[in-house]
Every structure is written in structure tokens, then in C-alpha cells.
Amino acid sequence: MEQQPNNNQLNIEISEEVAEGTYANLAIITHSHAEFVIDFVNVMPGTPKSKVKSRIIFTPMHAKRFMKALAENVERYEAAHGSIQDLEQVEIPMNFGGPTAQA
Numbered sequence: 001m002e003q004q005p006n007n008n009q010l011n012i013e014i015s016e017e018v019a020e021g022t023y024a025n026l027a028i029i030t031h032s033h034a035e036f037v038i039d040f041v042n043v044m045p046g047t048p049k050s051k052v053k054s055r056i057i058f059t060p061m062h063a064k065r066f067m068k069a070l071a072e073n074v075e076r077y078e079a080a081h082g083s084i085q086d087l088e089q090v091e092i093p094m095n096f097g098g099p100t101a102q103a
Contacts, residue, residue, distance in 0.1 A: 022040065022042075022053045022054050023042050023053075024040035024041055024042050024053055024054070025041075025042060025043055026040070026041040026042075026043050026050075027039070027040055027041070028041065028052075031060075031063075034059070034060075035057050035058060035059060035060070036057070036058045036059075036060060036063035037055060037056075037057050037058075038055070038056045038057075038058070039052040039054075039055050040052065040053050040054045040055070040056070041053060
């Protein structure tokens with residue numbers, strides 16, 4: 001008996017460059033009535049200017065689905081590795097480890 005191809009299967013390819021990933025430690029989220037825009041930024045200590053490394057644009061429906069998927073994955077991570085400390089609970093020095101500014 002010959003197997004029928006699964007028409008619901010989605011083949012996704014990733015280039016080597018994209019597979020390396022881009023580090024970001026800041027996300028800036030804005031929205032309009034039609035879309036959510038997330039800009040991912042890498043802020044480096046002692047650097048006065050940072051550039052957006054990647055911008056992702058979602059429809060409102062996909063933004064909500066992404067939020068739910070991210071929440072589910074955080075729950076799974078915490079179940080396996082323990083609670084993630086919230087950033088508001090961590091004291092971050094204003095110089096982020098870089099040189100202290102002087103007036």
C-alpha cells in the first residue's frame with residue numbers, strides 16, 4: 001500500500017546565517033490597529049547608541065498566538081529548570097558593568 005503524502009506537513013528551511021541567531025537583550029514593542037512591531041536590540045555596556053538587530057511584524061492575531069506560545073514555553077522551562085528571576089527583582093547597576101559616567 002502506497003502512503004499518501006501528508007498535505008498538512010510544513011517544510012521549513014533555515015539558512016546558515018539565520019541559524020546562527022542574533023543576540024538581543026532589549027525588545028521594543030509598538031502597535032497600530034493592524035500590526036504589532038517588535039524591534040530586537042543588543043544594548044552593550046558603555047555604548048551610547050544601539051541599533052535594532054531585527055524587526056518582526058505580526059498581525060494582532062499572530063501576536064496573541066506568539067504570546068501564548070511564549071508563555072507555554074516559559075512554563076515548560078521553569079518546570080524543568082526552576083523559576084526564572086524577574087528582571088524587576090534584580091538590581092541592575094546603571095552603568096551595566098561599563099565605566100561610570102561623570103558630570
